[in-house]
Amino acid sequence: MALTMQLFMLVLLPVASLLPPGTQAGEIIGGWEAKLHSRPYMAYLEIQRKGDTYICGGFLVAKNFVLTAAHCKGDKITVKLGAHNIREREESQQVILVGHQYLHLDYGKEPRNNDIMLLKLAKRAKLNRWVKTINLPHTKKKVKPGRKCSVAGWGRTVAWNNLTMATTLQEVDVEVLEDDECMYRHYNASTMMCAGDPEKGKDSAKGDSGGPLVCGKTAHGIVSWGPYRPPGVYTRLSTFIPWIQETMRRLQP
Structure with a gap:
């Protein structure tokens, strides 16, 4: 399905109502159910x-x-x-x-x-x-592009359906990308990081808003914003x- 490249903030996901026009919530698209209690943080x-x-x-x-x-x-x-x-x-x-x-x-x-x-x-x-x-990174410690990380959340599982929400924790693997892959307007490489899998389209590099981008056993990012398709933008925790x-x-x- 063709999706627009309009940028959005991963605003909150309503529990019982649709989002206002022009906004998008965090979601795990193309992922799978996480192993029971494998992410206790x-x-x-x-x-x-x-x-x-x-x-x-x-x-x-x-x-x-x-x-x-x-x-x-x-x-x-x-x-x-x-x-x-x-x-x-x-x-x-x-x-x-x-x-x-x-x-x-x-x-x-x-x-x-x-x-x-x-x-x-x-x-x-x-x-x-x-x-x-969960552990946090050292100050100014950056994750090298190409590293495989993961996101998880209870958000939507179908990008175009506001009502398809996960009841169990979902997760998906994503790749940390070069900053220029996310050179959208307002992208700031010192406070933000870029991750996703544009080729495979497994998720939009987003868990629920506010969830962690986990690399190994350390949280390196916070799900923040991005376009309607990967890659997505995360708050860079090391900053x-x-x-x-x-x-x-x-x-x-």
Whole structure:
């Protein structure tokens, strides 16, 4: 199916309603169901905003902190950890309210840039075989183009159907690309990274908005924005390590 190259922010995926015209949510296209609890760092975010309910992805980086995209902000956010099937009450699940949302101070000053947010949980998560944290990269450590990474999420599984949403965690492998593969308007190579598989078209290099781009055992990116086909654009985590560390240190009790 021919798809336009109009750029979009991976705005939130509505739970019970269609997206406004001209927007697109995160999705796993051409992927497969993840092995049960193989990604114990994954977080499912249910977001209340102006009376509507949306979803995003996120990932646990400390017992009381989840990283996600800044555009996943809301009036109220509930985090579900240890989930595989988000429509069932699995014994592995922990449901925790977000106490505070901390958007990067420079988010919104430039279109699509600095798309990162720390969520401080109202109570600490209990780490176990179903719920674990994921490593973050060293400051300014870049992933070399050509490396195979992966994304995961509970978003749509059919690009053109807003109602085809996954109930179980989906995943797909993508390749980190040269920055010039994502030289869309507003692309910033210092704060963003490019990944996808334009030839195979397996997904648009997007999990749910806010989910992690994982290379090996480390989260290197956050699902952010892109066109209606791969490659997609991710927040480059290595650029924001000082901000993440300082924010978490300041907010720890």
